Amino acid sequence: MSEHAAAPATAQPSAGTAPAGSAGTPRGDPRQRAAEALERARRRTLALTDCLDESELTAQHSKLMSPLAWDLAHVGNQEDIWLVRAAGGGQGVRPDLDSVYDAFQTPRADRPGLPMLSPDEARAYIAEVRRRAFESLDAAPWDAGVDPLSEEGFVFGMVAQHEQQHDETMLATHQLRRGPAVLDAPDPLAPMSRAWDEDHGEVHVPGGPFTMGTSTEPWALDNERPAHTVDVPPFDLDAVPVTNGAYQRFIEDGGYRDARWWHPEGWAYVRKADLSAPLFWRRDGAMWMRRRFGYTERVPPAEPVMHVSWYEADAYARWAGRRLPTEAEWEKAARWDPETGVSRRYPWGDEPPGEGHANLGQRHLRPAPAGAYPAGAAPCGARQLIGDVWEWTSSDFTGYPGFRAFPYREYSEVFFGSAHKVLRGGSFGTDEVACRGTFRNWDLPVRRQIFAGFRTARSSGGSL
Template sequence: MQTSTVESEANRLREKIEKDFAEARQRTLDLLEPLRQEDLYRQHNRLMSPIAWDVGHIGNFEELWGIRSLPNSGEVFPELDEMYDAVKNPRSVRDKLPLPDREELRSYLTQIRRAVLERLRSVDFSSETHPLLQDGFVYQMLLQHEYQHNETILQTLQLKLGDPYVPTLPLRSLPEENPEVKGMVDIPSGDFFMGTDQVSGVYDNERKRHRVHLPSYRIGIAPVTNGEFLEFVDAGGYRNRELWSAEGWAFVTESEIDAPKYWFRNSDGGWMTRSMAIVGPLNLRRPVIHVCWHEAEAYCRFVGMRLPTEAEWERAAAWDADREESLLFPWGNSPWSSERANLDMLGMMTAEVGAYPSGVSPVGCHQMIGDVWEWVSSDFTSYPGFEAFPYDEYSKIFFGTDYKVLRGGSWATRPGAIRNTFRNWDYPIRRQIFSGFRVASDT
């Protein structure tokens, strides 16, 4: 009886993986559907890869980990490894690579997926001891990798040269008539558990779970809105040297920016914004988006605040003091739904602050998951007891002072690639990402 139960659970896991793989691949293909050949192979911005490289890299990564890294497996296209090596080929040179044409790419993805599924069907999860296969770890990693590249592709499409990107995905209307949400939440001093000890479905940089003590602090009940950031713009914040660090001021003066990316003025001087092909007047109640870490830091100085630390952010999002446990999502441990957070490209833009009351965290913070990735003050460093798994190049080589952490996901993030413990990171000058922030202060 016990053996049959274990086998049934293994079969259910296998079926779920196959279903999730099919859904993830269809989303990738749907994103590519409106694109012409030149759109796929053009380098729309030096910060980003040609979209065709991202697509091929999805397949190469899947072959490497879903076939070659597993016992009793062969190879399919090892000759493509060097071309799709993200470390050897930085984004700035990927347009020079001999990328396969559109049909070859699609055939490549199909052949790799067929081989991965064939290998999956021979996996005995009920008795498997290989670390990549325990609890389906490697398949969850492959899914998240494709999800993350979907968002990377959307970043590129927002930068697209020529006509703006018009998705064929059906878009949903975002919630309207939202209650006004503003102010700060007071968090008392105390301990909480940060990170996770889970292995399958998470990345190595999220481990290990460890106790953190925080003094009392205050954190924004919601992300900073366009209306709030506009006050900084109108007050000459981009021209006020006193609000910027030395690095931030050097970036501002060199780049000559005077507003968030994708803000522009109409013929009457009013502010407009663009998200893909959606252009309209600046909505003052939506979270500000496409700002870099330096802009976030300067705004915080302008209002007498600061950015939250990574630990402060996670405690406000995850810690349920009544139950003395960390939650998987701000709303609890149940899966995402469209009533809880703006994820999964629902409307191809941010929703107004206060749009998701059913997604509020235990301390009362809104929209800590979805809408905008939130910059925090912390550098991207390892947790106590960190062990790289299954490879150094995901997290370990990026630890240090060069990168700042972002939390919470954005409207472009797939639900399977975000949770309270998920850690994103980027250079503090990056603005093409779907990034915003919330403020914090000492008490």
Template sequence: MIDGDDFKAFVAAELERVRTRSFGLTTDVLDDAGLTAQHSRLMSPLVWDLAHVGNYEELWLLRAAAGIDPMRPEIDSLYDAFEHPRAERPALPLLRPREAGDYISLVRRKVLDSLDSIRLTPEQPLLDGGFVYRMVVQHEHQHDETMLATHQLRRGAPVLPDTDSAPPPPPTGPEILPPEVYVEAGEFLMGTSTDPWAYDNERPAHTRDLPAYWIDTTPVSNGEYATFVTDGGYDDPRWWTTEGWEWRNRTGQRSPAFWRREGGEWFRERFGRPEPVPPDEPVQHVCWYEADAYARWAGKRLPTEAEWEKAASWDPASLTKRRFPWGDEPPTPERANLGQGRFRPAPVGSFPAGESPVGARQMLGDVWEWTATDFTGHPGFCVFPYREYSEVFFGTAYKVLRGGSWATDPLACRTTFRNWDYPIRRQIFAGFRCARDA
């Protein structure tokens, strides 16, 4: 674990790295009109996200951690994600792009100046292990992934690169990999009590005992999902829950978001560029209802959240838990498709070096994976440091997603990390894999 001056240098570098990413998705690529427009009612104007990450940083790193008086208290309510729904944000008196950029840059300068006087002491829970700094860095990376979803919904000329800065290793062909891997019955450790990056909903570590099950070796591919579509999967109520069938009828959807069929071939729109749907990539932009229907059609089901985490992290030979599927070493381009290196998923079967203890591939990166589980706290859950990060979302309205996507930064991804969303959401970079009882 990094501590002292080394940790402060690490924080400064990571704050700069994430801000470079944020500007690369906003002011570096779009004019004021593109930044202030609402490209979808599902999303905020990009200029809101930009000012919001700076306001969040001010709240937690200047006011809470350093005890510095508020800079712009009059804008706090504008950038409170719980006070104003996304659909209402364009009507707010938001900071204009240049003003937003100046504000968040001034916040950053003050944060960097304050680092020298900060003591990372266990007596102050926010500063213990540098938690509040890790939280703020992850928060901005999470908003950058949200910005990428906004770019996917944006109409107009492409502005994001279409090159691979991190091409994946050659995939193992599906004819060589087994379609499923077996996870033996028994106890495993779920969640964490020690990871300094972990949010409250990942804590505490606790023992779960699961029966044996099978889980897909790789996420479901575009080609496999296209077979479900052409087999009439969207037209057969047998495969859908009551709520899912109602969603299908109400929306008229008959394929993943951004797909269209032309001349017997599937095409997709990816960040403003039309292209044939690659059959070997994991399917993405499907909602929970679609994933659940496919699993039923395939004679399987979605894995529970506990099944997903056990398959991703538990080593049955040593009876130990791994922070990442391959071990505790940080992600690399050889192990996982993370960090916006490719702007799309890698082919299924990629990253043999990132294989989990039971042999599952691509459990981190590529696509978020829907699970069968509603979002709630682990046994012994305690709010920290605020209810609005996790607890206010607990209940049956949200489904848990696991594993991160190609758009998720490595600092915001681990085998215990939990994401959640409404089962109707399709703009997120989500896919799935299936499971079945042994």
């Protein structure tokens, strides 16, 4: 996901954009939910940084990414701005750091030259910010209509989501890092049936209107709002994400050498970068190998393909005689229940994700094999729409009809346009707080370091 700019602490959210609650949305006590979300994010932040020494934390492992020490203090700075100052009305812990940790002010490639806090200083800083943030959590008004920023704990949910998004970014930095493995996690369970490996099949989604987006999810971000009706023609969708095995057939058929399949900008990108396979893959004789968090292993054919750009996903779909789904098609497949006509929070229903529903939260450090998590299937029958890999769609990132920026334009609006493509569904590195049926991710179509894959679609009747 592209980075958000830090709004000034004096910025006032516009009236009328307050997040609204909805009857039947399971969430428990909102202050407890906010506290748990913040604590879960912080545990993960520390786990991703405490495993490395200072030299590794301050190094830039790729010009595409910030030094991990920058991310560590940046999440605290955002919390300082939004929870200590905006929500708590305080002076802030370190306002002098705002320019150092403003994501828009300094591009990632240039951040090693900033006067960053040392890792130990950053840990002390974010600890003090957190202490002050919990004081704000206890005192903030939560009643509807009092403060749109604090209503139902929106600002606390926004900050928890922001930290988890940076945690996923830091996980991507770990993948780019060279050196011995420092992260470990058990593998996800394989599906009972292996029939998904070679012929994963497709599901049918009937045409007609459905409700896209939300006006009731209390922690939904501005780009998910408002709810609106979209009429989607009938289409067929891959039942599971495209696998490594299927993608290898595209490679073996000369997919990277045939301009027919590529968007013109994608073909220029392939030639300039000399691409021949997903990022982190390499050929070893007759086998494809990959590097994964410090380990080298054979590419597992049954797993969803990952670390492919939008251009690569689009080219594969064209080669297969199909196309990428639109964002509306993806959301209808994931949320729409034809029996009730209601759009769910998640493919399986409205309850929060459990371990049997989806591969989320860095419980595992790889996607589950295709066909896993039958309990998380959507009404249409598609599996793994949530978790495992982000899924590229064909859609540009734009605002919904009636969109209003909240709490500041730089959160989403400045990214609208044809430069960014929408991804949906989350990955194994995405926390549940930042992953729901309406959640929208976006990135440049050349990006490959993110945990992104895809599935393909076709209009019913066999046409593209």
